[in-house]
Amino acid sequence: MGSYKLTKEAEADIIRIHQWGVRVHGEAKADEYFANFYACFEMLAQQPRLFPKAEHVRTGYRKCVCGVDTIYYRIIGDTVEIMNVLGQQDRDEWL
Secondary structure (H helix, E strand, O other): OOEEEEOHHHHHHHHHHHHHHHHHHOHHHHHHHHHHHHHHHHHHHHOHHHOOEOOOOOOOEEEEEEOOEEEEEEEEOOEEEEEEEEOHHHHHHHO
8 A cells, every 4th residue: 555645525524623623622732733634644645454443434445443443444445545544523424
């Protein structure tokens, strides 16, 4: 493996999460939390099968918890495709 890409939905998710974090916790904390997503994305690219399947969500999906949010992704060939990054409140609506 070794690479990942974010869907437009996942990009929008992490921007929304960052903006919320700035409003609630301040820019420094929001930036730190935002950086953790990219550390998780890199880890997923290197070890995509480390995390459990989430077939109950969508066929072929897996999930990785990052902080209080969950990264939903799928493996396409040699690439991890980050589909969404959702908090509990988002999952309830999204599912």
